[in-house]
Amino acid sequence: MKQFTSFVIKEARHILRDRRTMLILFGMPVVMLLLFGFAITNDVRNVRVVIVGSQMNHHTQAAVNRLAASEYFDITAIVGTSHEAETLIRNQQADMAVVFGQDYSETNHAMQLMVDASDPNMAQQWTAYAQQVMLNAPRSLVNTKMLYNPQMKSAYNFVPAIMGMLLMLVCAMMTSVSIVREKEKGTMEVLLVSPVRPLMIIMAKAIPYFVLALVILLTILLMARYVLAVPLAGSVVWIVVVSLIYILLALSLGLLISNIATTQLMALLLSAMVLLMPIVMLSGMLFPIESMPKVLQWLSAVIPPRYYVEAMRKLMIMGVGIGEVAREVTILTTMTITLLAVALAKFKTRLQ
DSSP, X not given: OHHHHHHHHHHHHHHHHOHHHHHHHHHHHHHHHHIIIIISOOOOOOEEEEEEOSSOXXXXXXXXXXXXXXXXXXXXXXXXXXHHHHHHHHTTXXXXXXXXXXXXXXXXXXXXXXXXXXXHHHHHHHHHHHHHHHTOOTTOXXXXXXXXXXXXXXXXXXXXXXXXXXXXXXXXXXXHHHHHHHHHHTOHHHHHTSSSOHHHXXXXXXXXXXXXXXXXXXXXXXXXXXXXXXXXXXXXXXHHHHHHHHHHXXXXXXXXXXXXXXXXXXXXXXXXXXXXXXXXXXXXXXXOGGGSOHHHHHHHTTOHHHHHHHHHIIIIIIOOOGGGGHHHHHHHHHHHHHHHHHHHHHHHHHHO
């Protein structure tokens, strides 16, 4: 046990001495949270609107006033014809135009929305927001209640996704590169002839990254709660427990990649192809899985971050109990056991 502890301390010192690695490990979560929380957002803000109305009455003026008073839209111009409004949109001087009909009134909402749909997702959001704002008269019968995210903040969606991506990249990529580095430098043979068993050597290399992953998890949760104001509606204990299972899965995947790769460059390329692109594209981080073609939906079923992100959104945002995420936890646990068994079997085979 003393020799095993010495190996763990040695590996931890190697990590702590590498300032670039430490900067990546602790700088990346902070930068990504700030970017996805504040800069990269799908929230509707400062939409440039052109009003088309040759004859403005008090009904149309009231609708325009509601639009101007909202935090989502900025009235940039009032023109007489829809052709002028379309010209402004084509010249990138406006994002949307509201064309009022001559018989517009409280009961007859005759109007047309002309929208720059080069980004179809944002165009749909602008249209929905504009209709809700302008038609939100005192007598409106429409009453929309947004559950779990009443302010429609993008951070509620991105924080669980960033957790899944960062924990996977840190544990899998860093662990695989660390082991392959020993092989590339020829020092793995020195370690293997030591009194410590090969399995203990691998565990000693994985434990420091396991601890670092816990620190990164704590950092993300604190920043999400106190910087981005994302609620932790569910039990923090269950959030940590599910995250521990996911971290073990990522470490197992890192060990498997280290068995395949022979150089650090190959390990990084494998990590990028096996981890980064599928996580971003197929885990539901940016794009809804339900909207993907069936083939990609089937492919996403083998992406571990998909289930972790789903579980975190339910635990953190919706505040459900562990029973509501039993399916995701079962799948993650099964994947962890399978990957760990395959990785250890491959590792023993390579040693022989």
